[in-house]
Amino acid sequence: MNNLFETGRAHQRGSIEVVCGSMFSGKTEELIRRLRRAKIAGLRVEIFKPSIDTRYDDVQVVSHDHNTILSTPVDNSSNILLLASEVDVIGIDEAQFFDERLPEVVEALADQGIRVIIAGLDLDFKRKPFGPMATLCAIADSVDKIHAICVECGSWANYSYRLVSGEQQVMLGEAAEYSPLCRTCYLKHTHPND
Numbered sequence: 001m002n003n004l005f006e007t008g009r010a011h012q013r014g015s016i017e018v019v020c021g022s023m024f025s026g027k028t029e030e031l032i033r034r035l036r037r038a039k040i041a042g043l044r045v046e047i048f049k050p051s052i053d054t055r056y057d058d059v060q061v062v063s064h065d066h067n068t069i070l071s072t073p074v075d076n077s078s079n080i081l082l083l084a085s086e087v088d089v090i091g092i093d094e095a096q097f098f099d100e101r102l103p104e105v106v107e108a109l110a111d112q113g114i115r116v117i118i119a120g121l122d123l124d125f126k127r128k129p130f131g132p133m134a135t136l137c138a139i140a141d142s143v144d145k146i147h148a149i150c151v152e153c154g155s156w157a158n159y160s161y162r163l164v165s166g167e168q169q170v171m172l173g174e175a176a177e178y179s180p181l182c183r184t185c186y187l188k189h190t191h192p193n194d
Contacts, residue, residue, distance in 0.1 A: 014110035020122035031119040043088040047071035095120030096130040125162035148180030
């Protein structure tokens, strides 16, 4: 308890918020929106992303709509603990690419009175839980699952269908490599004879 009083966070309540969904659902857009609102409120904000995510920029978090916010790229989740000091709110983008220690890290931060906002893919292209996201959803104070629009039928899309070959779980890509599909359209592509 003394640590909370020493850091001036005794009045703050830490929390873990997860924003998840398929590719092109607006997860990063929502993360940026929440972080900007925290900055407007005068809160001290720090944003982290995995250093492997260099699709749009090496240090900026960039949404598909090209909205940006400056971030600190890190190689592993433990670095977030080392770099997060004197902050009220921490944003973490592309959480699925982090190691399995990320849930432990964000719980430690929330226990210190920090609001942690996380965005990431909950499922990979095979519809399997992606990295630490299932655990993050389980320990979160709130989870918002948002949806893209199925590019084939216009329904809500839950899945990131991979358009290119490759079996590795982690493959950075955009519209040329992935498309958002609903359950019916996803099954049409993955089980065409059913």
